[in-house]
Amino acid sequence: MRLTAIVSAIAVSLAPLGVSAQPVRYIRGTVSVAQFFGDRVAAARARANVRAMVPSIAEDLRLTGEAGFLVEVPVYTNADGRILSQAPVSCGSGANPADALLNCYERRAMPVTPQVGWIYSSRLSHVLWFERGQAGPESAGSGTRYGIIPQDALAEVRAQVIATVSDRNLYNARTEERRMRVLGFLVERAARQVRDAETRALLNADMERLQRNRAAISQADAELTAALDREARANNLSQQISMLQGVIALGQSVGELYDRMGAERGSDSHLRLENTAAAIEWLGSYSSRMGQEASALRSRTETLRASSLQTEASIERTLINDLGIPRTVLP
Amino acid sequence: MQSDRIFASAQHRARVSKRRFLASLAGGVALAAVPTTGAAVMDPMTALAIANTTLSVVKSFTRSGDGLAAMLRAQLVRLDVIIGQLNDIQSSITRLQIRIDELPDEIQGLLREEYRDELINGLVAAADQYAQVLSALQRDPASITHSTTVTELHDILADVSRLRTRLRRSRGGIGPEAATIVPIALALEVGAQGRLQVPSARIRATLDSYDEWARSMSGSEPGSIGSEIATQRDLHDALIDDLAATRIGRLAQIGQYKMALSPPRPVVVREVCSLVCNVPLTGGARDVVVSTRALRDSICPVAWLSEREFGPRLNPDLRAYQLSYTPTYEGPGRSNIGDNCTVDRRHNRDGREASELTASEVRREARPGIRRHAAESTLFQAALTRLDYFRARAAYSVNALELLGDVSRQTSQYRTLLRDS
Numbered sequence: 001m002r003l004t005a006i007v008s009a010i011a012v013s014l015a016p017l018g019v020s021a022q023p024v025r026y027i028r029g030t031v032s033v034a035q036f037f038g039d040r041v042a043a044a045r046a047r048a049n050v051r052a053m054v055p056s057i058a059e060d061l062r063l064t065g066e067a068g069f070l071v072e073v074p075v076y077t078n079a080d081g082r083i084l085s086q087a088p089v090s091c092g093s094g095a096n097p098a099d100a101l102l103n104c105y106e107r108r109a110m111p112v113t114p115q116v117g118w119i120y121s122s123r124l125s126h127v128l129w130f131e132r133g134q135a136g137p138e139s140a141g142s143g144t145r146y147g148i149i150p151q152d153a154l155a156e157v158r159a160q161v162i163a164t165v166s167d168r169n170l171y172n173a174r175t176e177e178r179r180m181r182v183l184g185f186l187v188e189r190a191a192r193q194v195r196d197a198e199t200r201a202l203l204n205a206d207m208e209r210l211q212r213n214r215a216a217i218s219q220a221d222a223e224l225t226a227a228l229d230r231e232a233r234a235n236n237l238s239q240q241i242s243m244l245q246g247v248i249a250l251g252q253s254v255g256e257l258y259d260r261m262g263a264e265r266g267s268d269s270h271l272r273l274e275n276t277a278a279a280i281e282w283l284g285s286y287s288s289r290m291g292q293e294a295s296a297l298r299s300r301t302e303t304l305r306a307s308s309l310q311t312e313a314s315i316e317r318t319l320i321n322d323l324g325i326p327r328t329v330l331p
Numbered sequence: 332m333q334s335d336r337i338f339a340s341a342q343h344r345a346r347v348s349k350r351r352f353l354a355s356l357a358g359g360v361a362l363a364a365v366p367t368t369g370a371a372v373m374d375p376m377t378a379l380a381i382a383n384t385t386l387s388v389v390k391s392f393t394r395s396g397d398g399l400a401a402m403l404r405a406q407l408v409r410l411d412v413i414i415g416q417l418n419d420i421q422s423s424i425t426r427l428q429i430r431i432d433e434l435p436d437e438i439q440g441l442l443r444e445e446y447r448d449e450l451i452n453g454l455v456a457a458a459d460q461y462a463q464v465l466s467a468l469q470r471d472p473a474s475i476t477h478s479t480t481v482t483e484l485h486d487i488l489a490d491v492s493r494l495r496t497r498l499r500r501s502r503g504g505i506g507p508e509a510a511t512i513v514p515i516a517l518a519l520e521v522g523a524q525g526r527l528q529v530p531s532a533r534i535r536a537t538l539d540s541y542d543e544w545a546r547s548m549s550g551s552e553p554g555s556i557g558s559e560i561a562t563q564r565d566l567h568d569a570l571i572d573d574l575a576a577t578r579i580g581r582l583a584q585i586g587q588y589k590m591a592l593s594p595p596r597p598v599v600v601r602e603v604c605s606l607v608c609n610v611p612l613t614g615g616a617r618d619v620v621v622s623t624r625a626l627r628d629s630i631c632p633v634a635w636l637s638e639r640e641f642g643p644r645l646n647p648d649l650r651a652y653q654l655s656y657t658p659t660y661e662g663p664g665r666s667n668i669g670d671n672c673t674v675d676r677r678h679n680r681d682g683r684e685a686s687e688l689t690a691s692e693v694r695r696e697a698r699p700g701i702r703r704h705a706a707e708s709t710l711f712q713a714a715l716t717r718l719d720y721f722r723a724r725a726a727y728s729v730n731a732l733e734l735l736g737d738v739s740r741q742t743s744q745y746r747t748l749l750r751d752s
């Protein structure tokens with residue numbers, strides 16, 4: 001609203017103040033526009049601003065049956081203190097100014113959007129309180145009167161509203177805090193699950209390693225048993241072959257003896273004795289050869305086989321010496 | 332391919348054997364030992380010489396010495412196992428040592444958390460006390476002027492102011508846990524100030540300090556919610572990179588699950604594919620790629636399969652996606668071309684083909700392959716649990732950040748009410 005229009009509006013709507021027949025707490029605490037501004041021009045301007053709002057305020061009070069109606073008038077000045085804006089904002093009705101202010105806040109009715117260079121004047125900004133009846137510093141017409149809530153009283157009203165709003169915020173904040181607490185438990189549970197899962201994984205890996213080790217040992221044991229079994233069988237076969245070879249060698253020796261001595265059959269005993277000695281000598285050299293072979297085999301770490309050959313050689317000697325093979329051969 | 336080589340060598344080994352060679356020699360011995368009855372009559376001495384020579388040859392094949400080598404081999408295996416176990420013990424000791432070294436920090440962290448929680452609980456307790464005052468005021472609004480009420484409100488105000496200042500200055504004071512209490516502390520402190528008619532300048536100072544606190548929390552300084560989210564994201568994404576290099580990670584396409592990316596569609600992961608083959612194989616279980624139809628259809632026509640579905644799962648409480656890895660199928664089936672499977676030696680099945688086996692027999696035969704991947708699967712699942720933790724922690728921090736939005740709205744409300752334009 002332009003300043004000239006405000007001034008003309010105040011001039012039209014100006015009405016004399018009366019004495020309230022029904023004293024109301026808040027209206028009694030208010031002050032007149034003139035008292036507040038201490039300046040007739042500013043007061044006239046303020047009254048003009050109010051005048052246009054009165055019919056709707058009176059209607060609101062009639063319909064709602066509330067005790068009063070609140071109007072906020074934020075004032076912005078420039079750096080020199082010249083008023084740039086003092087547009088009133090209807091907050092609404094309420095049981096008291098705090099209720100009405102809360103209503104204003106809840107409707108998020110911001111007075112005006114300050115522009116660059118506008119300075120909020122906490123000294124000039126004011127809040128008007130309207131009530132039906134005859135009490136109150138200023139008459140607004142239509143059976144309503146109004147006054148400006150003084151700064152100290154307004155601070156109280158604002159503090160009350162802040163307390164009420166904070167109560168609601170507190171309720172919401174506690175709800176949110178409980179929700180976050182639940183989320184905190186979920187995060188803790190997730191952390192526990194991580195610990196459990198990692199422990200389980202480590203345990204599984206350990207168990208798997210353990211099983212692998214056991215399997216490796218079992219397999220090695222099985223292979224060892226099989227190899228030892230094979231070894232035993234091989235040794236057995238080797239002994240049998242050695243024995244067979246011994247018998248064959250003996251057969252060959254006997255054959256050789258027949259060959260050597262066959263031509264001398266029927267000769268005298270001396271010759272037979274000499275021939276028998278030669279045969280024993282030959283058998284001695286044969287036994288020695290066997291011994292050398294056994295020794296060579298022993299040197300190849302085949303102890304068992306070597307011992308077997310030695311035994312066979314010994315057996316052969318025994319056969320010749322003790323069992324008198326020459327006697328049999330040379331009757 | 333590796334699988335073809337395995338089967339080729341198995342067949343080659345089957346053709347040539349020492350046993351067969353010895354058997355032929357044994358036949359020679361028998362021929363030499365038994366006198367011939369045919370037209371050719373051999374001189375006995377010659378027969379004996381041949382028999383002796385043959386026996387020498389046979390003897391050279393039945394040479395002993397295997398036993399010692401086998402014992403050495405067995406001892407070597409045992410030594411390997413013992414060395415492995417020693418390595419395990421050493422690793423365990425190192426892990427233990429690391430854990431012990433971490434303990435002071437951990438204890439310090441726990442103490443810090445304890446202190447922080449104590450302050451937070453103090454603030455919650457103050458809120459409880461304040462709620463009792465409000466309850467009394469509802470019953471008797473006039474009691475606001477009573478000295479006891481006023482004193483109590485002053486005490487609550489002093490407690491809140493002290494506790495939240497300490498919390499702000501403590502380590503963890505700008506973290507997500509602390510953020511949960513900020514809206515309560517703000518509402519409590521400003522509410523008590525309003526009820527006690529504290530000058531608006533003091534209320535404004537309070538609002539300023541809360542604004543500064545909220546700014547620190549949402550900023551990037553160490554310990555802030557912002558840095559906490561960044562830390563969780565980095566840890567999460569680094570683990571994703573590690574997992575993407577694993578076999579299951581590749582199958583699950585886990586590389587697409589970085590925190591900043593929108594979650595992709597679920598995929599089916601064939602976690603276990605253990606082939607059951609008709610060809611006799613040697614050696615232990617090993618991995619092969621099913622590269623040919625012959626391998627899939629003829630050589631190893633049956634496989635034990637274990638499949639899981641991997642994908643995102645919305646957690647409505649955390650309002651965040653977590654990871655789901657749920658079993659969908661386990662049983663006998665057929666491998667696909669390109670599958671990464673495990674193959675093991677053929678078991679004794681009384682001449683039956685792989686396709687003739689029952690499900691439980693297939694499972695028994697595939698057990699080495701199943702076992703081979705069991706530890707890998709458990710590790711992967713453990714890693715997923717850790718990823719879920721990072722996600723939960725990040726989601727918690729984001730929720731905490733949203734609370735700071737409430738704080739900002741609250742301070743703005745109070746400033747409006749104070750007409751702090």
